[in-house]
Amino acid sequence: MAFVAVEGRTDHPLLPLHVVLDRDRGGAFLASLLTSAGMFGLMLFLTYYLQVHLGYQPLHAGLAFLPFSVGIIAAATLGAPLVARTGPKRLMAAGLAVTLLGAPWLVMVEATSGYLPVVLPAMILTGLGLGVFFVALPNTALTGIDPSDTGVASAMISTTQQIGGAIGPALLNTLYISALSGFLNDHDGGITQAVRLDGYIHGYRLAFIAGAVAFALALAAIVLLIKKHEHTDVPAHTPAHAI
Helix, strand or coil: CHHHHHHHHCCCCCCCHHHHHCHHHHHHHHHHHHHHHHHHHHHHHHHHHHHHHCCCCHHHHHHHCHHHHHHHHHHHHHHCCHHHHHCHHHHHHHHHHHHHHHCHHHHHCCCCCCHHHHHHHHHHHHHHHHHHHHHHHHHHHCCCCCHHHHHHHHHHHHHHHHHHHHHHHHHHHHHHHHHHHHHHHHCCCCCCHHHHHHHHHHHHHHHHHHHHHHHHHHHHHHHHHCCCCCCCCCCCCCCCCCC
């Protein structure tokens, strides 16, 4: 609040408020923050699941994330030519819709469900969806902006991603701990290792649901706040911001 008050009064603000108060850019920044929160939160608990339940070593777990990374790269590469054809709003919404197919899939995880039946399909879908979203994001956030504001608007994309990446794991981890504590407190018998592992799974599922809610809210921000763009005029040499 103090930052907003100062930026609104100073003659040379670090962040001119009109940059974020624009409906299209504000919607894009909000969607970026929520999407990053959901993505980083899901990655945290997938790491827990792979190492604690499936017994993957850290290197093995890192390799298990490759389909997610490949999905983002492939979707961003193939989706770039579609931005001008379909408009960035439609592409961003379509990307998050695909992501919303993958994120709830993770709710089906079991203590011994394995990598192929649940984790791999969810990674592929979320990776493809996020790749499309991130490649279209700068076109909405930077379209029609004054050249003097291009740098700060571009920086806001990175800033929202970093803030979302901090808030998401913190929030989802809080929900996870609450769910785990409630599960263990409600268990009448002794807390065996098997019960504890079941409690972990219970917490993961709640975290995955919360991540999917973040993606859904990002999709709502795109649909409700961003006006329709049929073409883009993003300033040249604008850096990409796909995570």
